[in-house]
Amino acid sequence: MSKEEYAVEVENISKIYTLRNKNNQYKTDKKEFYALKDVSFKIKKGDVVGILGTNGSGKSTLSLLLSGISEINSGTMKINGEQALIAINTGLNQQLTGLENINVKGALMGLRKKRIQEITNDVIDFAELGDFLYQPVKKYSSGMKSRLGFSISLALNPDIFIVDEALSVGDKGFAKKCMKRMMKLRDEEGKTIFFISHSLSQVREFCKTGMWIEGGQLVEMGDINKVCDDYSVYVDKLEAMSKKEKKKFLDEKFEKRLLPKKEKKGIAKLFG
Ligand SMILES: Nc1ncnc2c1ncn2[C@@H]1O[C@H](COP(=O)(O)OP(=O)(O)OP(=O)(O)O)[C@@H](O)[C@H]1O
Numbered sequence: 001m002s003k004e005e006y007a008v009e010v011e012n013i014s015k016i017y018t019l020r021n022k023n024n025q026y027k028t029d030k031k032e033f034y035a036l037k038d039v040s041f042k043i044k045k046g047d048v049v050g051i052l053g054t055n056g057s058g059k060s061t062l063s064l065l066l067s068g069i070s071e072i073n074s075g076t077m078k079i080n081g082e083q084a085l086i087a088i089n090t091g092l093n094q095q096l097t098g099l100e101n102i103n104v105k106g107a108l109m110g111l112r113k114k115r116i117q118e119i120t121n122d123v124i125d126f127a128e129l130g131d132f133l134y135q136p137v138k139k140y141s142s143g144m145k146s147r148l149g150f151s152i153s154l155a156l157n158p159d160i161f162i163v164d165e166a167l168s169v170g171d172k173g174f175a176k177k178c179m180k181r182m183m184k185l186r187d188e189e190g191k192t193i194f195f196i197s198h199s200l201s202q203v204r205e206f207c208k209t210g211m212w213i214e215g216g217q218l219v220e221m222g223d224i225n226k227v228c229d230d231y232s233v234y235v236d237k238l239e240a241m242s243k244k245e246k247k248k249f250l251d252e253k254f255e256k257r258l259l260p261k262k263e264k265k266g267i268a269k270l271f272g
Pocket residue numbers: 017018019035053054055056057058059060061062
């Protein structure tokens with residue numbers, strides 16, 4: 001591991017996505033909005049961060065940025081160490097078998113044959129997929145893909161793990177085994193872990209720091225229990241609203257995420 005105190009330092013990062021308008025597919029009718037806007041934080045090495053937020057708030061967008069799969073539109077991001085994303089639908093080539101996927105990933109990372117063999121042995125041992133490792137991934141169930149993806153990321157042994165709802169599709173036994181392994185990463189190996197889950201009890205139990213993202217912005221960061229408490233109050237408030245009130249509230253919130261025309265021109269200039 002490198003000497004820096006922080007595993008991740010991000011300052012004012014934004015991610016912009018384009019939305020197509022209803023009934024119209026012309027370019028001029030596209031809307032741009034902030035999936036994330038001006039998010040800043042620093043995470044110390046060895047911290048275990050639970051990312052909370054309602055549907056569409058920007059959690060997965062952040063996980064893709066942190067893992068380097070997606071690029072920021074503005075701001076700065078410094079990642080000190082190797083990182084790996086563990087998510088339901090990323091990183092596996094559907095046409096290749098489980099074993100071929102391991103080889104391709106290892107080769108892309110420039111690993112030696114011996115290291116790839118070690119990783120393969122670890123995956124065979126942890127994923128418990130048996131003969132399915134010789135089948136193309138497209139023949140896997142979603143739970144089996146999650147087993148393979150999780151096992152590959154574990155075997156690669158990065159400094160920073162980003163876990164995005166990966167456990168939600170696995171069976172109970174495998175989810176339990178993964179949690180146990182992740183606790184070991186946390187307690188004995190001092191890894192930095194970002195953990196996205198809609199299960200507040202799981203997040204409270206596993207994480208030290210809470211990060212609440214809402215409407216693409218960082219609302220609160222701090223002690224996990226405090227952030228979970230405040231987030232629960234918000235969710236309860238939202239649930240207590242009538243359907244109409246809720247729609248109005250969410251629409252207004254979304255309006256705030258749209259890029260104003262003036263700003264849009266500036267961004268277009270900067271990023272082509
Ligand atoms: N590739 C994309 N193109 C356009 N919009 C996108 C894309 N990916 C996500 N979005 C939008 O960006 C916003 C943030 O999505 P994101 O997936 O980060 O939310 P989330 O907090 O992970 O939600 P959930 O809890 O439902 O998984 C949403 O409005 C989503 O529709």
